[in-house]
Amino acid sequence: MVTHKSTSSHTPVLLTETLDALSVQPGGRYIDCTLGGGGHAAAILENSSPGGQLMGIDADPQAIEKAEKKLEKYKDSVLLVNDNFVNLQTISHKYDYSPVHGILLDLGLSSLQLNGGGRGFSFQHNAPLDMRYNPKQKVTAADIVNSTSEARLAYLIKTYGEERNCYRIARSIVKERPIKTTQQLTQLIEKTVMRKGKIHPATKTFQALRIAVNHELEYLETTLKQAVDLLGFQGRLVVITYHSLEDRIVKQFMQKESRACICPPTVPQCMCNHIPRLRLINRKVITPSSTEIGQNPRSRSAKLRTAERITTQGDAYANTEDHSFITIAKSTGWRKPALMKKIRMAFIAA
């Protein structure tokens, strides 16, 4: 168990669990793809000293500025990059920053962005309908709300917000636009949809717009693939998600990358020659304790998943003596005879 101190105004979620999952060690090299307030980053640096290094990425220039101050005492060990994590591979090549011991993605937005006002992320603060992590990006939430067809708006709200009232909300938006502020949009949704239970009726529409503006789901999928390539042998990939759409992507990605065969179940013999590159560390997702949720209610929906890189030679894997069928089957944790048979078939086919 590693120790930590937290001093940032955005309270890092699942901090101890994240450090354990990353298996932070002195002298290790890490990438924090979602620097935010720098809370996780500071703890990683503290626990990887002496000799630890961290590259922190954030799309939001304000986050970089704040984190720079917070990480001042580690300045010789830190590289901060204001960019989108979808460019992870390019960034890492540019700074010759691979292989690494661990990569962290703590998705979504920080409390600083949510409560900072002026960014348009929250229906609780009146602000221009913006929602961009990076203000240099062209399309804002207002652009989407005011120029998208009713059908497309309903689709976005349904797909990214899992909102049952998507059609009614989309119809009201189109009728009332132009909509320029978070308050206008919130009031319109409150008029359109009856409040049921604890969750505010605008919550899901705001989530949907934020995901659409920042291409959150597409970028997550692309980045996970790049992240695996940058991990050294036994390097850890740790992802914290805050809603089911993100979590599904991470879960399916890690499961697929840890399987020896990804053929459809109807295929009698393996034909995919898929080589597992990851091993699942926690089969069951890690969630915050009730104490953490009590202290930081924002953490209540957090889910942490971890996987470990099991080979750095993906393509050569099947043919090397060190990585024989039995070694892989054991290291990937498969014990069931039917699955072992499938893995053996994959090797024979390869």
Ligand SMILES: C[S@@+](CC[C@H](N)C(=O)[O-])C[C@H]1O[C@@H](n2cnc3c(N)ncnc32)[C@H](O)[C@@H]1O
């Ligand atoms: C939940 S906060 C991270 C908080 C951080 N772990 C801490 O301890 O303070 C998420 C951060 O990721 C950033 N972010 C979200 N999507 C991004 C992307 N595609 N590329 C780069 N940064 C992104 C946001 O700007 C935000 O600052």
